[in-house]
Amino acid sequence: MLECSVWMAGQSSSVTRGCDCLAHRFGNAADNGSRQPRYPSDMTDAEWAVVRPLLPVPGWMRGRGGQPEAYCHRAILDAIRYMVDNGIKWRAMPADFPPWDRVYAFFRRWRDHGLATEFHDRLRGQVRVRAGRDSEPTAAVIDSQSVKADAVVGVDSRGFDGGKLINGRKRHLVVDTFGLLLGVMVTAADIGDRTGAKVLLQRVADAHHRLELVWADGGYTGSLVGHCLAALALVLQVVKRSDGQKGFVVLPKRWIVERTNAWLMRTRRLARDYERRTTSAEAMAYWSMTLLMTRRLARPHPQPA
Known part of the structure; x- marks a missing residue:
């Protein structure tokens, strides 16, 4: 069983050896190295604990074809967050993230299939419920x-x-x-x-x-x-x-x-x-x-x- 990392107050955490994303557990992400946190846009472990259950299930896990993903979902999400937050070009993605074309392919797939909207809407529902609203x-x-x-x-x-x-x-x-x-x-x-x-x-x-x-x-x-x-x-x-x-x-x-x-x-x-x-x-x-x-x-x- 994969070991989960422990979050400490003020710590920004990204991919660890104990990452529990679907690409690590059931895909081929374990074949690629992990990365250490460096940027303010990286998810903390507390954020990842919120995000992990709300992520859409990949098509290759639902029998819809495609190859099991080779890069950690958490690393790819952090890469997209870095790009949006800092306004860089896709090809200027820092080297400690997965290759830029793989990150863009993930972004494009989520865009074209409405998964970015689905993920966003699930988060919005959680924020509203936590504030005591429907x-x-x-x-x-x-x-x-x-x-x-x-x-x-x-x-x-x-x-x-x-x-x-x-x-x-x-x-x-x-x-x-x-x-x-x-x-x-x-x-x-x-x-x-x-x-x-x-x-x-x-x-x-x-x-x-x-x-x-x-x-x-x-x-x-x-x-x-x-x-x-x-x-x-x-x-x-x-x-x-x-x-x-x-x-x-x-x-x-x-x-x-x-x-x-x-x-x-x-x-x-x-x-x-x-x-x-x-x-x-x-x-x-x-x-x-x-x-x-x-x-x-x-x-x-x-x-x-």
């Missing part, structure tokens, strides 16, 4: 964020946001009342908020059947309000600034999604859009939020007085 939300907040696009982004998926004066892409976000992602859609920056919201809210409503109320800013007025009620059974409530307000004012509910935008921008890969595909840009947002949630879940749970 795993599925009944209220949400929607907003968009325009970011500059790198030169690799093609003209077919980029545009100019005249309001923000940004040439790039736009992230349309729906978050719960904790600021955790319920859905993200990346479009060209010239796509209007209402146009993007119509598609994204349909996806979110299909995935979260208990959702009843969505708060939004003044950019979501008009026919979208009636469409949400008639087609999606959602109440879209617009939170507007008072006519007499001047300067920056924190508005009820809207600050929640603004904080989520700030969380995403803290991971350097998302400070600018570097992805050739919009699906990759969406996956990066989900991976960014997993860093936040695993760290929250790894904290000692406060005991009631």
